[in-house]
Amino acid sequence: MSLPPLKSLQYFMHAAHLGSFKLAAEQLFVTQAAISQQIRALEAHLGCELFIRETRKVKLTRQGEQLLPHVLGAFSQFEAGIKALKQDPSPNTLNLSVLPSFAACWLLPKIDDFQKKHNDIKLRIDPSDQLVDFEQGEADLGIRFGQGNYQDLHSELLGGDQMLLVYKQGMLEENKPLKAQLFDHQLIMDVCPDAQRAWQLLFDELLIQPAQQPSFLEIDNAALVVQAVLSGQGIGMLRRRLIEPQLVHQQLHVWQGFELMCEYKYYLVGPEHHFSWPKVDAFKSWLQSHFCEFV
Amino acid sequence: MSLPPLKSLQYFMHAAHLGSFKLAAEQLFVTQAAISQQIRALEAHLGCELFIRETRKVKLTRQGEQLLPHVLGAFSQFEAGIKALKQDPSPNTLNLSVLPSFAACWLLPKIDDFQKKHNDIKLRIDPSDQLVDFEQGEADLGIRFGQGNYQDLHSELLGGDQMLLVYKQGMLEENKPLKAQLFDHQLIMDVCPDAQRAWQLLFDELLIQPAQQPSFLEIDNAALVVQAVLSGQGIGMLRRRLIEPQLVHQQLHVWQGFELMCEYKYYLVGPEHHFSWPKVDAFKSWLQSHFCEFV
DNA sequence: CCTATACTTTAGTTTTTCTTAATTATATGT
DNA sequence: ACATATAATTAAGAAAAACTAAAGTATAGG
Known part of the structure; x- marks a missing residue:
């Protein structure tokens, strides 16, 4: 029939x-x-x-x-x-897809606070450079650093960031001119658009001609750049949020005469309907409250 | 959503x-x-x-x-x-739409037999000249006399019939020629194609010219024609099945030299799916068995 | 490594569904 | 009683959805 x-x-x-x-x-x-x-x-x-x-x-x-x-x-x-x-297939486990450097430098140092406040939610953090396929249920949510235009996905702005010139205690002297000191050290480049723009802006401000510009140690991972600067390998150009703990504990210093707002911003990204899940809402609120504190 | x-x-x-x-x-x-x-x-x-x-x-x-x-x-x-x-909305009631004359002359005289054999099925007989609207549930089944081409409906052939020249005891004398006697009586015409054809055929056989042809008492209901003939009002041309009881009881006589097969036949008609209903099947079987007995 | 099988993709066609506009029918107000 | 307004119907053409054909992709199995 x-x-x-x-x-x-x-x-x-x-x-x-x-x-x-x-x-x-x-x-x-x-x-x-x-x-x-x-x-x-x-x-x-x-x-x-x-x-x-x-x-x-x-x-x-x-x-x-x-x-x-x-x-x-x-x-x-x-x-x-x-x-x-x-509906949420596993309401007690939150799978996060986070950029490796952000995970290492920002999220992991704070994550115990979230665990403490929501001990019913198990966290799984998946550090990955590329956005995972949400349709496969590989992740509930992603934290991305970009322009907020994520195909077919809902995204919420978390906040921006600044590029800072960062060095280890004793490497630079605040009273002397920067230009001269810069050439005495290895410069470390995080391979990302904002870092490249920031270095270029710094050179322009210091009137360093393209021909004179020193070469870089290029590292394709901001977390490793932080490590390198921390261990005195050279001077880095890094996002403020990635070095918050080191700034608080004065393990790293920021050259006071320079900063640049990043073009990219941090976004919480995921399929629209995930945002109605309680576990996601809990994490979003927690994340937002921590993004407000900007050193 | x-x-x-x-x-x-x-x-x-x-x-x-x-x-x-x-x-x-x-x-x-x-x-x-x-x-x-x-x-x-x-x-x-x-x-x-x-x-x-x-x-x-x-x-x-x-x-x-x-x-x-x-x-x-x-x-x-x-x-x-x-x-x-x-599905059958009322499996214990069978609504029949039947032509008034067939209902009166054929169905009603036999219907007690059906009731006896299927006392769980209540019968409602709706005598009507026009086919009812089955979609409205006005009837479960119809019995029609026609050509079997019923729009959007399933139909099953029950049987044919013959047109007979019928008179009351003593009205005609079998030994004398028909032609002469015919003009001594009122002729009664059932207004239907087969009756008209039959009369015309009879006149042709008896070589009665159109100009000579006697006029008719026209009655638009075969059952009333039967009544009229029965009460000695005149001579009728009637379908055999409509006068079965009167033939059996010799209340009516048939002129032996004439008969004509009807072009129309009897059909059981209704929506396709009605024919799978038990009550319909029961009635169909009963009807078919009674149509076989042809006097 | 080749072949056969099952799913995918694309472009173009067919079918279905929808809209516009004219029509019918009837309840409601004048 | 008559005009008016509302709701459903109908028909024809327009738009959208679904389908086909044909070429493509991937892989299990010989």
Whole structure:
């Protein structure tokens, strides 16, 4: 037995519920004619009339009354199925996809605070340079540093950052001019657009010609740059948020005459519907409160 | 929350059940590509993958597994609803729409036999010249005298009939020629094509010229013609089946030299699905057995 | 490594569905 | 009683959805 066109059943449901083709048409954003035709097609398919057409309204025939509950039930089952898909499959585990350097320098030092406040939520942190495939359930949420334009994903701005010239105690002398001191040290470049812009801006400010510019030790991971600067390997250009702990404990110093706002910002990223999950909301709030504290 | 295209859910159901797009395509009489596209559209709409594509087969993801039972349930509810429509709303009452003359002359004299054999089935006989609207549930079944071509309805041939020249005892004398006697009596015409044809044929056989032909008492109801002939009002041209009881009891006589097969026949008529109802089947069998007995 | 199989992709066609506009029917107000 | 307004219907063309055909991709199995 072949089913009637499914759309006609949907229209039937609305029209029956509202007792009017006109209202059903409005609710479904189509014309009256579309409803009329679909209902007629359904009636033709079933071989019986479903509505008694009165002048201002329509009402169900015995057959219509009989059919309606089934159709209602079927559609609500579709909805239930789809709703179930959007629900959190593991509400007690939060899978985070975070950039390795941000994870190492910012998130891990603070994460015990989140664990303390939400000890019912197990955390799994997946450090990765690329955004994972959320559809596969590989992660619940991502923290990204970028421009906020993430295909098909919801994103919420967490905050910006600044590029700072960072060195270890004793490497630079604050009273002497920077330009001269710069050439005495290895310069360490984090390979990222903002770092490159920052170095270039610094050279411009110090009137260092392109030809004179010193070469860099390039490291493709900000966390390692932090390590390198910490261990006295040279001078780095780093984001403030990545060296917060070291600034607080005065393990690193910032050259006071220079700073540059990053073009990129931090975003919390994930499929729209993930943001209604309690565990995600908890993490988002925690994250936001920590982003406010800007050293 | 908007539902996905319903057709894609249908395809999903088949593909999931068969574990193969190819087989689903065959089952649904479409190409593989159609299935692939619909599934893809569904996945896009839901924002998650439903199948893991392996080389020779596909299998459901966790989400697919979660969705399937709901979709299955919804579709079976549609089917249940539609099936319920085709069921007999009152299996203990048989509503018959019958031509008034056939009801009076043939059906009513025999109907007690049916009642006796099926005392669980209440009968309602609706004598009407026009076929009722079956869609409105006005009747379960109709008995018609015609050509069997009933729009959108199933019909089963019951049998034919003959037109006979009928008179009351003593009105005609079998030994004398008919032609002479005919002009001594009132002729009664049942207004129907077969009766008109029969009279015309009789006149032709008796070589009565159109100009000579006597005029008729026209009665637009065969049952009344029977009454008129019975009460000696004149000579009638009637269908054999309508005067069976009177022939058996010799209340009426048939002129032996004449008969004509009717062009019309008797049909049992109704919507296709009514014929699977037990009460209809019972009546059909009873009717057929009584149509075999042809006096 | 080749072949056969099953899914995917794309472009173009077919089918279905929808809209517009004219039509019918009837309840409601004048 | 008559005009008016509302709601459903119908028909024809327009738009959208679904499908096919054909070429592509990937991989299990000989």
